[in-house]
Amino acid sequence: MNYRMIFGNLGTVLCIEAALMTLASIVSAIYGQDDVYAFLISIAILIVVGFLLHLLKPKDGQMYARDGFATVALSWLFISLFGALPYFISGAIPTPIDAFFESVSGFSTTGATVLTDIESLPRGILFWRSFTHWVGGMGVLALMLAILPSVKANTVHMLVAESPGPTPGKLVPKLGQTVKILYVIYSAMTALQIILLIISGMPVYDSVIHALGTAGTGGFSIRSTSIGAYNNVFSEVVIAVFMFLFGTNFALYYRMIRGNLKSCLRDAEFRFYLGTVLVSTVLITLDLTGKVFGSFWEALRHSSFQVSSIITTTGYSTADFNLWPSFSKAILMLLLFIGASAGSTAGGIKCIRIVLLMKLVRREVHRIIHPRSVYTVRINGKAVDEDVLSGVTVFFYAFMCIFAIALLIVSLEGKDMISNFTAVATCIGNVGPGLGIVGPMGNFSSYSVLSKAVFTFCMIAGRLEIMPVLLLLAPTFWKKVNI
Amino acid sequence: MKIIIIGDGKVGHTLAENLSKEGNDVTIIDKDPEPLKKASEYLDVMCIKGNGVSTKVLMEAGVKDADLLIAATTSDEMNMVCCLTAKKLGAAHTIARIRDPEYASELSVLKRELGLDMVINPELECAREIGRVLSHPTAVEVEPFAKGRVELVEIKVTGNMPVAGMKLKDISAGINQSILIGAVQREGEVIIPNGESRIEENDMINIIGRPVDVHDFCSRVVPDSNRVRNVMIIGGGRVAYYLAEYLEEAKIRAKIIEIDRDRCYELSELLPNTLIINGDGSEETVLDSENLGDMDAFVAVTGRDEENLLTSLYARQRGVNKVVAKINKITYASLIKNMGIDSVVSPKQITANGIIRYVRGLKNAMGNPVETLYRIIDGKAEALEFIAGQSTKFLNIPLKDLRLKKGILVAAIVRKNEIIIPHGKDVIKPGDSVILIVKDQRFSDFNDIVEPGGIPNEL
Numbered sequence: 001m002n003y004r005m006i007f008g009n010l011g012t013v014l015c016i017e018a019a020l021m022t023l024a025s026i027v028s029a030i031y032g033q034d035d036v037y038a039f040l041i042s043i044a045i046l047i048v049v050g051f052l053l054h055l056l057k058p059k060d061g062q063m064y065a066r067d068g069f070a071t072v073a074l075s076w077l078f079i080s081l082f083g084a085l086p087y088f089i090s091g092a093i094p095t096p097i098d099a100f101f102e103s104v105s106g107f108s109t110t111g112a113t114v115l116t117d118i119e120s121l122p123r124g125i126l127f128w129r130s131f132t133h134w135v136g137g138m139g140v141l142a143l144m145l146a147i148l149p150s151v152k153a154n155t156v157h158m159l160v161a162e163s164p165g166p167t168p169g170k171l172v173p174k175l176g177q178t179v180k181i182l183y184v185i186y187s188a189m190t191a192l193q194i195i196l197l198i199i200s201g202m203p204v205y206d207s208v209i210h211a212l213g214t215a216g217t218g219g220f221s222i223r224s225t226s227i228g229a230y231n232n233v234f235s236e237v238v239i240a241v242f243m244f245l246f247g248t249n250f251a252l253y254y255r256m257i258r259g260n261l262k263s264c265l266r267d268a269e270f271r272f273y274l275g276t277v278l279v280s281t282v283l284i285t286l287d288l289t290g291k292v293f294g295s296f297w298e299a300l301r302h303s304s305f306q307v308s309s310i311i312t313t314t315g316y317s318t319a320d321f322n323l324w325p326s327f328s329k330a331i332l333m334l335l336l337f338i339g340a341s342a343g344s345t346a347g348g349i350k351c352i353r354i355v356l357l358m359k360l361v362r363r364e365v366h367r368i369i370h371p372r373s374v375y376t377v378r379i380n381g382k383a384v385d386e387d388v389l390s391g392v393t394v395f396f397y398a399f400m401c402i403f404a405i406a407l408l409i410v411s412l413e414g415k416d417m418i419s420n421f422t423a424v425a426t427c428i429g430n431v432g433p434g435l436g437i438v439g440p441m442g443n444f445s446s447y448s449v450l451s452k453a454v455f456t457f458c459m460i461a462g463r464l465e466i467m468p469v470l471l472l473l474a475p476t477f478w479k480k481v482n483i
Numbered sequence: 484m485k486i487i488i489i490g491d492g493k494v495g496h497t498l499a500e501n502l503s504k505e506g507n508d509v510t511i512i513d514k515d516p517e518p519l520k521k522a523s524e525y526l527d528v529m530c531i532k533g534n535g536v537s538t539k540v541l542m543e544a545g546v547k548d549a550d551l552l553i554a555a556t557t558s559d560e561m562n563m564v565c566c567l568t569a570k571k572l573g574a575a576h577t578i579a580r581i582r583d584p585e586y587a588s589e590l591s592v593l594k595r596e597l598g599l600d601m602v603i604n605p606e607l608e609c610a611r612e613i614g615r616v617l618s619h620p621t622a623v624e625v626e627p628f629a630k631g632r633v634e635l636v637e638i639k640v641t642g643n644m645p646v647a648g649m650k651l652k653d654i655s656a657g658i659n660q661s662i663l664i665g666a667v668q669r670e671g672e673v674i675i676p677n678g679e680s681r682i683e684e685n686d687m688i689n690i691i692g693r694p695v696d697v698h699d700f701c702s703r704v705v706p707d708s709n710r711v712r713n714v715m716i717i718g719g720g721r722v723a724y725y726l727a728e729y730l731e732e733a734k735i736r737a738k739i740i741e742i743d744r745d746r747c748y749e750l751s752e753l754l755p756n757t758l759i760i761n762g763d764g765s766e767e768t769v770l771d772s773e774n775l776g777d778m779d780a781f782v783a784v785t786g787r788d789e790e791n792l793l794t795s796l797y798a799r800q801r802g803v804n805k806v807v808a809k810i811n812k813i814t815y816a817s818l819i820k821n822m823g824i825d826s827v828v829s830p831k832q833i834t835a836n837g838i839i840r841y842v843r844g845l846k847n848a849m850g851n852p853v854e855t856l857y858r859i860i861d862g863k864a865e866a867l868e869f870i871a872g873q874s875t876k877f878l879n880i881p882l883k884d885l886r887l888k889k890g891i892l893v894a895a896i897v898r899k900n901e902i903i904i905p906h907g908k909d910v911i912k913p914g915d916s917v918i919l920i921v922k923d924q925r926f927s928d929f930n931d932i933v934e935p936g937g938i939p940n941e942l
Contacts, residue, residue, distance in 0.1 A: 065524070156523065173485075173508040173529040385516065 002067045004058045006074060009144075009158075011053025013075045016144055017082060018046035024086070024131055028124020035122040038090030046082050066477065068157025072141055073468035076460055079140055080104045083132055092125045097449050104456040106132030107140070108463035109345060111219025111315040111432030112423075112455070114445040118224050123205065130212040130220050136463065137216025137246070137345030138186050139163060146179040161468045165342025165350055166392050171254045185253050186345075190215040193242045200234035210235075210316075214242045217346045219315030219432040226440060228318040233301060236318055240308040244277065247312030247340030268379050269352040273311075273341050276351070280307045280335055284328045291325055303328070311335040313347040315432025315440075322439035329435060333422065336429050347430025347462050349399060356384065356392045398466045403428055406458050410451045423447070427458040484508070484846055485549045487574070489535030489565050490556035491518040494580065494605070496526075497835040498553060502842060503528050510544045535565045538572065547573045551845065553838060554579045559586060563597055570598040576845060578838055582606055584721060591900070601841050605830035609784075610725030611694075612833050613807050616826050617711045617780050618698045618733045632902055633895050633918065634694045635665070635859065635866070638701065640686045646704050652678035661904035662692035662700045665894045665920045666864050673863045675890050675922050689859065691894045691918075693902045698733045711735060711779040711805060717764030717794055718785030719746050722809060722830065726782065727757045738773065740764040765790050770797065780805040788812055795824045864922045866894070869929040871915045876930050877938050883907030886934045890922040 025039035063071075084103035087093040093102055098114045105112045106129050115121070135143060139162040145155060156175055160168050170178040190211050197207035206222060213220050223229035227239060252264040264270065284303035285296065293299040302319045309316045310332045321332060339348015359377045366375055376383040406424045411417075415437065422434025423444065433440040444455065461469040471477055484507045488495050491513035499522060503509040509528040512535045513519050519530040533540035535554065546552065552569040554562035559581045566577035578601040586593060590602055615634075640647050646654055651664055655678075667674045668687040674680065682688060690697050702710060714730060716723050719741030730737045731754065738758035741747050751759040762769040764785065775781065781798035783791035788810040795808040807826045810819070819827055859866050871878065877885055882893060882905050895918040896903040896911060903909055911917060919932065926932060 156527070170529050173503070173510050173527070175527050177508075 002058055002060060002063070004056045005061070005063060006067055006071045007053050008056040008058055009071045010075055010078055011050045011056065012148070013079060013140055013144055014046050014050030014082060015054060016140070016147065017079050018043045018050060020131065020135055021046065021083075021086070021128065024124055024128035027127040028122065031123040033122040033124060035086065035090040035092070035124045038086045039124060039128070041089055042082065042085035045085060049082070063155060063157055065157045065160075066471070068155065069161040069468040069471050070477070072158055072161035073460075073464060073472045075141055076107065076464060076468075077472075080107050080456075080460070083107060083128075086125060086128055090122065090125055092121050097452050098445070101444065101452045101456050102129065103132065104459050105432075106130075106218065106220065107136035108430050108459040109133050109136050109216040109218040109313070109347060110427060110430045110459045110462075111213065112427060112438070112459070113220065113432075113443050114452070116224075116443060116445055118222055126209065126220075126222050127205075130209045130218070130222075133216030133218025133220060134190065134212040135216070137218065138182060142179045142182065145176060146183045148176075162464065163343065164346070164465055165249075166353060166356070166388050166395070168343065169251070171251055181254060182250050185250055185257075186215065189242070189245065193238065196238045196242075197235055200238055201232060202230060202235050206230075210239060211242075213316070214239055214314060215246055215345065217243065217246050217312045217314045217340070217344070217430075219309070219313075221316060224441070226317045227305070228320075236301065236305050239316060240305045243308045243312045243314045243316070246314075247308075247344045247346040248273065249341040249343035251343050263380075266380070268355060269341050272355050273351045276335070276338065277307055277311055280311070280331050284324075284331055287325055287328045292319075292323070306332060307335060310431060311338060311346075311348075312340045312344075313429055313431040315426070317433060317440035320439065320441050322435055322441065333425065333435070336422075336425055336431050336434075339429060349396065349429075352379070353392050353396065355379070356389060357396060360389060360393065395466060398470065399428065399462075402458065402461055402466065406454050409454050410447070413448055413451055415447075423455065424458060427455045428462040430459060430462045484551060484842070485545065486510070486842070487512065487541070487544050487546060487549050487552045487569070489513070489552070489554045489562075491515070491522055491530075492555065492557065493831045494555045494834050495553075496522060497831065498555065498838055499526055499528050501835065501839050505839075505843075505846075507842070507846075510549075512540055512544055536561060536568060538568060541565075541569055541572055549574045551576045551578065551842060553577075555834075556580075559583050563593065563599075566599055567597045576600040578603060578841065580605065580834065582721075584724070601838070603834050603837055605834040606721040607725050608833045608837050609809065609828055609830040610722050610729055612828050613722070613726050613782055613784075613809075613826070614729035614733065616807060616828075617714060617730070617782075617805065618701070618735060632693070632897060632900075633691060634697050636690045636697050636701065638688055638690065638704075640682055640684055640688060642684050644704050646682050646688075647684045648681065650679060650681050651676055654682070661906075662690055662696050663892075663894055663904050665689045665691045665892055666859065666922070668863070673922055675864070675892050675920060689920075691920075692904050694729075695732050696904075702734075713737070713778055714780045714782060715740065715770075715773065715775060715778045715798075715803075717781075717783045717791070719743070719750050719759070720784060720786060722784040723782075724750065724753060726784070727754045731756045740769065740773065765794055767797065770794070770801075775803065776801040778803050780807070782807045782809075784809040786811075792819065792822065792824070796822060799823050859920075864920060867919045867921055867926065869917050869919065871911050871913055871917055871929065873913055874930070875911065875913070877911065877933060878913055879910045880938065881908050881910055885938060886936075887932055888924070888934055890924060891932050892920045894918045894920045 021039055021043050025036055028036040028039055080103045084099040087099040087102055088096060093099040101114055141158045141162045171181055172178055193211040193214060194207050197211055198204055209222050227236060248270060252267060252270060256264050281304045284307060285299045288299035288303055289296045305318045306321055337349055338354055339350050340346035342350045342352045363375050363377060366373060377389060403424055407420060410420045410424055419436030419438055422436065423438045426432060426434040437446060438444055486502055486507050487510045488499055489512045491511050495511060499509050499511050503526055510531060511522055511528055512531045512533055514534055516532050519532055522528060523530045531540060531544050546569050552566060552574040554565040556562055562579040562581060566579045570577050577599050579599050581602050582604050587604060594602055664676060666689040667676050690700060713736040716726060716737055716739045719739050723739050727737050727739060738760055739750060740760045740762050741750065742763050744761050747759050747761045760773060775798055781803040783794045785791055791808040791810060795806045799806050806824050807828060808824050809828050811829060813829050813832060893905050896905055897916045
């Protein structure tokens, strides 16, 4: 463990967070609300702490995988802690655990909220809330790598630990260049969505907020009834399409820019992702027509939005799907686990892992029929490494274990099963709304402090895909000589 | 620069490490996922698993707009095919590692037909490096040019050297080798000398010419005491063969101790002027009976690192002045450094260095029609290589009739395999590559080196 390096990097991350918060304070100043002081105090604290940590210079500059993972896990914990300061100081969220919950929910792009009266909050705070989605979506350390001029080769471990998917890779040989490309694509798409939303008739401030929430696949809205409050089909279509787009692997966009459209459409994960969205939409639409909505088109409008919202783990809603028939609800719950593509801003298990797991099952069946057969699992015509496959199965098991343990703890409170189940699932999958009391029109405020702590843990674990967080929990990891 | 490296062995890895550190975009291709994993963890490069011969893999690596492809797999043939394919697919430059001496004789044909820009032979490079160390004991720095056909040696002039205080034209009158004193560094200043310039004590002089001629000149001016006249070589592998060949040319007497009898016969056929001894070079008695203690230099180039290091230590103990050992694995470098061996050479390291130097030259030359560009004397002067073509305005005009701009020296003309150290009567012909030494200016066009109106009969 190279504590000096880890905390040195942590200092840099906090300084970057201070810079990001400055943007929120500007927004706050523009609207002239009194939350600007909360931001200024938070920024001052961040700069002092960040700068002091930043002064730590590592004796040994070599970063090993364990250091990279630890940097990522600790960074996420710290930025969430410090990101909660404005909520707490401004008095928008008076209890510390609630403020922390909201902050983690923001950075992990979950979008679960404890706020009951969102519309009354100052605009700077609301902007910061959604802005954390945007930053958390692509990753804070990725942002650091993109901004800092001297990216060392071995910092690739940080990217591996932070970006979602079983095999995070580079787009171009240079790591710094890779994250820059990702952020440029990300920013450009966000800007495009803001413009389209403004054209659709949404107010400018609301457009920005919802575009930020869509880009990070987060789902914080400034209306308690989410997108449904606008009742604007054009806006809904824009958001639904962009949610889908932000849930697609960004590497595909890079390939598309390079003129390789065909290979994108042939990508196994993308096909699975698209197929799941289409099939789910059709099934839910058929289920809803006549039962909830009178016309087929009305059903299609809401089902397509909801499918896109849940599979990309965004969590916006146009209707209260809590009231939908149980077949539709079941599909949405399953989508919540699947999640979108690797290399996107979405959470969940990710389509690529589901595809690999299905192929693994097929291989096992195949092995029973032909015990001596040699069978390589392939994706896009390329054999997948056995290491990756075992990583996927282990991830799936760890995901389910954390889900189960969290569910047990949360159930101590005695709330109903559906609410608890979906609340934990929605947190670990970084979606936001669940069913029952945490449904699209509800929130998490009624849970106890213990449960909220469990939810925050689930959100960070889900965003970082379990392993970096588990690493922090391993006792040997903290020892100077780890054997 | 976008660089693709095929083969993630030691050379490939060293290259990737250095080239990516210098800011190039490096992509490595290898069939084996293990070394790739290491590379992706420690280096800022992109790794692609696959066969570098395959067009698909090459396209994936972006060969279309690659500036350079380096093939450094274990197989010569594979390297050649990789380079050929890459060139056809659009790679701007290709470098292949070709080590088999059988190919060495046909190298110029291979290079032309396969469109290779550089061929690197680790054993040959290694032998040359050892040869340079042995033949220029006073040399501060030895820099190969024009792919090793021209050498630039920097010597410090001491008071007891005969050249001290002489004018250049008197020096060249006194010798019959065609060498040229290209640049003189005096108290931090670089002077591009002409015939009237005088060499003074403590000058650093840069001598340019064919390696043999440069060596001849050095042996003439360097006082006797520190010269190497005889060398003992342990191990009769490829490096020893190339080294003995080099030493024969440089008139240094060498004896090779080789354990394998058949190889001894082979060597004695190939190397008429070298003494071949059949014996175990790691045995004390063999070394002593071949009077190791009286040797000026000792070179250990067997296939085993430990043997090389130990015999070198023994030679040092017996009082040999200059001891050189070859090692393949560069581990525990800090330990070896303190062992008292003068030079430790590693073929892989040398190969990598050679390629890196070439890449630097290429990078410097990018964006202007200069073939290669080297910074010399701590970057205070530049050596440029231009190719004379039909557009060159002063073809076939004796150099003495051209009025060159100040601070420019035509240092060498390379015409196919011939090296011409130019005198007034020499002319530049189309297709020649011309090496210039230039101070304080940059050129993007070969025609710019002459003063306006400096070409006779221009009108």
